[in-house]
Amino acid sequence: MRKNLGILGLLVAVFVLTAALEPNFLTAYNLQNTLRWTGLFGIISIGAAFVIITGGIDLSTGSVIALVGVLTPMMLVGAEWPLALVLLMVVALLLVLGLLHGILVTKLSLQPFVVTLCGLLFYRGLARWISGDQTQGFGAAFEGLRQLAIGRIVITDSFGLPIPFVVMVGLALIAGAVLNYTVWGRYMLALGHSEEAARYSGINTDRMIILAYIIAVMTAGLGGLLFALDVNSVQPAVHGNFYELYAIAAAVLGGCSLRGGEGSILGVVIGAAVLRLLYNAINILGISTQLEFAIIGAVILIGVIADEFVRRVTSSRQVHRAA
Amino acid sequence: MRKNLGILGLLVAVFVLTAALEPNFLTAYNLQNTLRWTGLFGIISIGAAFVIITGGIDLSTGSVIALVGVLTPMMLVGAEWPLALVLLMVVALLLVLGLLHGILVTKLSLQPFVVTLCGLLFYRGLARWISGDQTQGFGAAFEGLRQLAIGRIVITDSFGLPIPFVVMVGLALIAGAVLNYTVWGRYMLALGHSEEAARYSGINTDRMIILAYIIAVMTAGLGGLLFALDVNSVQPAVHGNFYELYAIAAAVLGGCSLRGGEGSILGVVIGAAVLRLLYNAINILGISTQLEFAIIGAVILIGVIADEFVRRVTSSRQVHRAA
Amino acid sequence: APGDESADRPLVGYVTNGIASFWTIAQQGAEDAADTLDVEVSVLMPPDGPAGQRRMVQDLLARGASGIAISPSDPANQAGLLSEIARSAHLITHDSDAPESERLVYVGMDNYEAGRMCGRLLKEALPGGGSVVLFIGLLGQLNADLRRQGVIDELMDRPSDSSRRDPVDEIIGNDRYTILDTRVDQFDFARAKGQAEDAMARYPDLDAMIGLFVYNPVQILEAVREAGKLDEITIVGFDEDEATLQGIRQGTIAGTIVQNPYRYGYESVRILAALARGDQSVIPESEFIDIPARSITSANVDEFEAELKLLIGQ
Amino acid sequence: MIPEPPGYAPAVSPAPFLEVHRLTKRFPGTLALSGVDLRVHPGEVIAVIGENGAGKSTLMKILAGVLAADEGAIELDGQAAQLASVRQATDLGIALIHQELSLLVNLSVAANLFLGREPNKAGWMDKSRMHTDSVRLLEKVGLNIDPGNPVSTLTIGQRQLVEVARALAMDARLLIMDEPTSSLSAQEVDTLFGVIGELKAKDVAVLYVSHRLTEVEAIADRVVVLRDGEVTGRLTGREIVRRKMVRCMVGRDIARTHTRMKRKPGEVVLNVDRLQYGVGRHSSLSFSIRAGEIVGLAGLVGSGRSTLLRTLFGIESRTGGTIWMNGQAVRPGSPQNAIAAGMGLVPEDRASQGILLNMETRPNISLGALHRHLIWKGWLNRPWERQASRTMISQLGIRGVRDGKLARLLSGGNQQKVVLGKWLLLAPKVLLLDEPTRGIDLAAKREIYQVIEELAGRGMAIMLASSEMEELLALAERVLVMHQWGMAGELAADELSEESIMHLATGHKARA
Numbered sequence A, B: 001m002r003k004n005l006g007i008l009g010l011l012v013a014v015f016v017l018t019a020a021l022e023p024n025f026l027t028a029y030n031l032q033n034t035l036r037w038t039g040l041f042g043i044i045s046i047g048a049a050f051v052i053i054t055g056g057i058d059l060s061t062g063s064v065i066a067l068v069g070v071l072t073p074m075m076l077v078g079a080e081w082p083l084a085l086v087l088l089m090v091v092a093l094l095l096v097l098g099l100l101h102g103i104l105v106t107k108l109s110l111q112p113f114v115v116t117l118c119g120l121l122f123y124r125g126l127a128r129w130i131s132g133d134q135t136q137g138f139g140a141a142f143e144g145l146r147q148l149a150i151g152r153i154v155i156t157d158s159f160g161l162p163i164p165f166v167v168m169v170g171l172a173l174i175a176g177a178v179l180n181y182t183v184w185g186r187y188m189l190a191l192g193h194s195e196e197a198a199r200y201s202g203i204n205t206d207r208m209i210i211l212a213y214i215i216a217v218m219t220a221g222l223g224g225l226l227f228a229l230d231v232n233s234v235q236p237a238v239h240g241n242f243y244e245l246y247a248i249a250a251a252v253l254g255g256c257s258l259r260g261g262e263g264s265i266l267g268v269v270i271g272a273a274v275l276r277l278l279y280n281a282i283n284i285l286g287i288s289t290q291l292e293f294a295i296i297g298a299v300i301l302i303g304v305i306a307d308e309f310v311r312r313v314t315s316s317r318q319v320h321r322a323a
Numbered sequence C: 001a002p003g004d005e006s007a008d009r010p011l012v013g014y015v016t017n018g019i020a021s022f023w024t025i026a027q028q029g030a031e032d033a034a035d036t037l038d039v040e041v042s043v044l045m046p047p048d049g050p051a052g053q054r055r056m057v058q059d060l061l062a063r064g065a066s067g068i069a070i071s072p073s074d075p076a077n078q079a080g081l082l083s084e085i086a087r088s089a090h091l092i093t094h095d096s097d098a099p100e101s102e103r104l105v106y107v108g109m110d111n112y113e114a115g116r117m118c119g120r121l122l123k124e125a126l127p128g129g130g131s132v133v134l135f136i137g138l139l140g141q142l143n144a145d146l147r148r149q150g151v152i153d154e155l156m157d158r159p160s161d162s163s164r165r166d167p168v169d170e171i172i173g174n175d176r177y178t179i180l181d182t183r184v185d186q187f188d189f190a191r192a193k194g195q196a197e198d199a200m201a202r203y204p205d206l207d208a209m210i211g212l213f214v215y216n217p218v219q220i221l222e223a224v225r226e227a228g229k230l231d232e233i234t235i236v237g238f239d240e241d242e243a244t245l246q247g248i249r250q251g252t253i254a255g256t257i258v259q260n261p262y263r264y265g266y267e268s269v270r271i272l273a274a275l276a277r278g279d280q281s282v283i284p285e286s287e288f289i290d291i292p293a294r295s296i297t298s299a300n301v302d303e304f305e306a307e308l309k310l311l312i313g314q
Numbered sequence D: 001m002i003p004e005p006p007g008y009a010p011a012v013s014p015a016p017f018l019e020v021h022r023l024t025k026r027f028p029g030t031l032a033l034s035g036v037d038l039r040v041h042p043g044e045v046i047a048v049i050g051e052n053g054a055g056k057s058t059l060m061k062i063l064a065g066v067l068a069a070d071e072g073a074i075e076l077d078g079q080a081a082q083l084a085s086v087r088q089a090t091d092l093g094i095a096l097i098h099q100e101l102s103l104l105v106n107l108s109v110a111a112n113l114f115l116g117r118e119p120n121k122a123g124w125m126d127k128s129r130m131h132t133d134s135v136r137l138l139e140k141v142g143l144n145i146d147p148g149n150p151v152s153t154l155t156i157g158q159r160q161l162v163e164v165a166r167a168l169a170m171d172a173r174l175l176i177m178d179e180p181t182s183s184l185s186a187q188e189v190d191t192l193f194g195v196i197g198e199l200k201a202k203d204v205a206v207l208y209v210s211h212r213l214t215e216v217e218a219i220a221d222r223v224v225v226l227r228d229g230e231v232t233g234r235l236t237g238r239e240i241v242r243r244k245m246v247r248c249m250v251g252r253d254i255a256r257t258h259t260r261m262k263r264k265p266g267e268v269v270l271n272v273d274r275l276q277y278g279v280g281r282h283s284s285l286s287f288s289i290r291a292g293e294i295v296g297l298a299g300l301v302g303s304g305r306s307t308l309l310r311t312l313f314g315i316e317s318r319t320g321g322t323i324w325m326n327g328q329a330v331r332p333g334s335p336q337n338a339i340a341a342g343m344g345l346v347p348e349d350r351a352s353q354g355i356l357l358n359m360e361t362r363p364n365i366s367l368g369a370l371h372r373h374l375i376w377k378g379w380l381n382r383p384w385e386r387q388a389s390r391t392m393i394s395q396l397g398i399r400g401v402r403d404g405k406l407a408r409l410l411s412g413g414n415q416q417k418v419v420l421g422k423w424l425l426l427a428p429k430v431l432l433l434d435e436p437t438r439g440i441d442l443a444a445k446r447e448i449y450q451v452i453e454e455l456a457g458r459g460m461a462i463m464l465a466s467s468e469m470e471e472l473l474a475l476a477e478r479v480l481v482m483h484q485w486g487m488a489g490e491l492a493a494d495e496l497s498e499e500s501i502m503h504l505a506t507g508h509k510a511r512a
């Protein structure tokens, strides 16, 4: 918790500032939307965090999102296969992809950046080729299924919790528990610090790394399904472009070190929330979209710099206390 | 040299295969084009390699290319400033950006991935904002300057060496010399292996890292200028998107390890050539553009896997010889 | 609609389907209309297709926009989003239509028809027929697909049917014209240029190149000029990039099909402003405000440029 | 080669726990083990000794499942056993304490103690049990620290004790210790021997690797000597005396005591005036060293010796005071300033601070002095570099190593010599040595002592921080003793003895 104070402060600051400048920000409608987007991006960021914690990186997220987003409607609407079969096929595909990433990284000792960069290129090409570059969507059918992405759990008349957000919270709880209270989480943190030392401790590091890549691809796939259901219109060439960078940015903002071995799920979720909130703030304050990227870049930088200062101050204070 | 055999083999394989399948591939016109593109991408890849060798990464390349591509025509054509002044300003700007990256990475010990990711976002936003999202170009003026990008040094009637390729070769020679024959190159390699041990040996590691980031931004800027002169119309929102990934991919294909400490400039240049050759091959063989990404992803993967096998075989052969 | 309580300066939204210089001209029109009619306009250009549109529309609604003009990337699948707009604001479409939705009016042209016009331009410039390669930024977006199909159908002399789709990787031909390929560049100008070069390398006897997105004719022209094939290859294109117009003036480009993005922007905001103030009369019976595409060739290029300069106030 | 005598069986137990037959291991360019036989019975302590690079660590790693042997058979309890992974070896009851520290410094001590074997139910860790067990284990090895602290806050010595505790946690039947005491001072070594005694009583077998022959004399039931991958001697009981061990190791006698050369100290080179260091510590140190002097720095584990040296060298920031070199104040802030002023530091943590493991030997040796020998501007002088590394390799007796070999593949002792060579090339006026012979074999140690003496003879001032009492007594002309980051006192040549040093190091006031 203490480690996430910096990023939490940033979240509160952006929130309060936006609310003060634009009252419409606090409408139930807007808050719901922001929560829904936070849920969607939070899901993929949690998966990214696992890989980062083991000292790897996953650049394929955006392309996996595109691939799932193209395949699911093609199978459901185009080929009219039953839902259960389609889901089974998607899960099987994701498992294979995650396994592949993991095996290439461990057994062939290829660099994670390279393996997943190839994934980024390959799956995007695959999605474009399979669909013939045609936009895919569920049309007006599958309204029920689409509730998974656009539905909400009603709380008051006007406000409800969007389902993607609820899914994300559930996922975060599980992920947090795995990371902090199970041996597997401990193994991942350990091998993130030093794979060699972890292996010398008798940990099956390969298996844990493969597991992390599977988790990342699975959450990307889950995110991809929800994104597709939400947007309901998937352009194979652009859908999910750069999403891996958002996921990684959220994880890093949330305290994951790309050197591995460090990270908290709560932080990652807050990180994703900050990013989404920023997007929302820029649009709702009517700031030129041209500045969108610039502002987000600047805020991430400010966030990590602030974090670094907090760390330096607290660590020097600790020393003083110890003396 | 021996280390680059794998990637050289890949280059030859793609070359021979394409030439066999499509005779037009060997026309002077096509070879010139491929060389020009290789030059352009090679330039930015060499810069990326320096950062990678010190154990860092530069994700801002594409956005720096966009920023330079937008600013130069705006100052030259829009504001009608003299060429020398414009070049001076661009160089000064690039120096500042490189310095900034380096200082954030060293003095504030932020993660290179994060710093340059913020750069990626920020410079892109800046380019879009300054230009108001308007496409920028040199129009019909500056034909002379544009020869830097589209001109060639005539060799025979029909064939000439494109100037960007010549520039790249020059840059590669300098870079190779710096890396292998100067203390600075040695220091970069050393600190890429272990920054701490390098510092204990009395190396000013911060200064060397900053230098690497400056080199990366400068080559990205040079590349950006040439790209802008070449396409002569720069759309701020998309110009140079993903080019950092190509630069990194070329460096990695060429034998740079993202863990730092390893890399050869010759390899990087061959890596860039492989990527450009692939693009050319896909187009000239009339393969669907939708498959472009998939093919490139697959070939990079095959390249690094082959490389890994070559390494394993040669190292086990050494063992047998020793025994 | 709830937007009716006419505030002093109602807010209206103008959402594009991407970022392009084409859209900045439309932005000019939208902002001019907003100034004249005293409304506030927010022009939003999503960098990432439908997903970005959705996000931006929702933010507009949250800000209490009284009306939104949108160029839907993918109307068939965006029904939900469009009805979400229609529930709380006036919805109109521009540039690309969504006839099935509850939109009040469509401001724009018929992209399929524009594609056919482009085909006719080529037929005039290259009456004897020949081999053709198409260049386009992105497929899968309705107006892009329609444009491409229009060109193909015109060259193949087929009857009009905007629902037809020819696959990308097949050679299409009749006794006069052969369409060898469609190359997609994803808005990467450098790649667009490279693809034009590669097409010439692959087909040394190529007769014509058609650029379907605003920058395509420019990049084609660059590549053809550098290859020294200006006399051999006929170029036609879309939109009014300065370099394209210049090429037409110099005779290196045969012609281009221009839309009128300024009017798209202006008309959209004019209608939304009137609606915001309760004036329903701006909606014609046909629910279509036609801003027809025009063919620009060397015959009318100077006239057109003068007109354009006047509009964007240069 | 000397085979294991067939009839040998100690009185403790009739059946051996572990039997190794004709074990062979090759590395590129090296035959690390060649037909090694070994038999280990429950409850016996076998010391494995040998020069640097003899193959001791390789043998231990094979037994612990880290490396696979090329040839040979391993039997456990009389049955052929596969030791293909660390996990398998631990499950069969074999635990290894690595020579190079292998702790995860960002994780807590408790997490490290149980890494890979956390008490858990269906994957869920029992954190409270880990905590209480940790306290018990740390107590056993004499460490009084909170198991919740990250390992990064511990000194090298403390970390070594944590490694021992971790091995104890495994409840192994065979405990392998690869130089467990290389950073420990006499007090901690005593604690460790106590622990080993308890293990023996519980029928646990111990394989003990060390270069400190006094320790071997004190603890071993049997000794196995390796040289160039072959067993060259097996000693039992009364045979375990220093002279015999040395003879088996190096094939000749080496004098026990090092003969000190006569020198005349020169001018004061290094003068430290009221130095304050370590954020939040309140100590103020003043001392000076003359040219040609060898000054020892003694203290218990964690007394602040290493931090002091790092501060002098500019790695750690000082909070007050001045450091004078030849009458000029040294600018703080970076090692470059210290080097420019004429200092050099051979750091304590070889693997992360001393050597670039993935670089070849030659650039490692030349790294510090490169900039003094340029051809022009920044251009490397490669012929000089080649020459210099060759010279150092022969001068320091780095045996069997070509300068193209990756540093990682050198034995620990040879790595240490490479680091020393790097600083010798730079010829500093003041050389700070932090545990310079950690993990170095006897013969090499003598050679290094010789080098140090010669350097001092040529007028270099040397500050030697060491945990090894013998070393301090052999080399230092006077010794500064630290206690809890402060100077407890100074002992002149005639006051020097093990007792007097320990007296000060444990916090007693200097005798009047």
Ligand SMILES: Nc1ncnc2c1ncn2[C@@H]1O[C@H](COP(=O)(O)OP(=O)(O)OP(=O)(O)O)[C@@H](O)[C@H]1O
Pocket: D027, D028, D030, D031, D032, D050, D051, D052, D053, D054, D055, D056, D057, D058, D059, D099, D400, D409, D410, D411, D412, D413, D414, D439, D441
């Ligand atoms: N992975 C490796 N690859 C190549 N050679 C190696 C490797 N590991 C060890 N060696 C070599 O094998 C030999 C034995 O090394 P080992 O580490 O077993 O020696 P040691 O007896 O433990 O020495 P020390 O006392 O210095 O620790 C050395 O020559 C060393 O250079």
Ligand SMILES: Nc1ncnc2c1ncn2[C@@H]1O[C@H](COP(=O)(O)OP(=O)(O)OP(=O)(O)O)[C@@H](O)[C@H]1O
Pocket: D152, D153, D154, D155, D156, D157, D158, D183, D299, D300, D301, D302, D303, D304, D305, D306, D307, D308, D348, D467
């Ligand atoms: N990075 C650190 N953060 C906090 N405390 C530290 C750190 N490094 C060392 N210490 C503490 O500083 C004290 C002295 O450490 P130092 O390494 O200087 O001792 P030392 O006398 O060299 O001991 P050793 O022989 O164990 O190396 C120890 O109590 C240790 O816990």
Ligand SMILES: [Mg+2]
Pocket: D056, D057, D058, D099, D178, D411, D412
């Ligand atoms: Mg050893």
Ligand SMILES: [Mg+2]
Pocket: D155, D156, D305, D306, D307, D348, D434
């Ligand atoms: Mg120490």
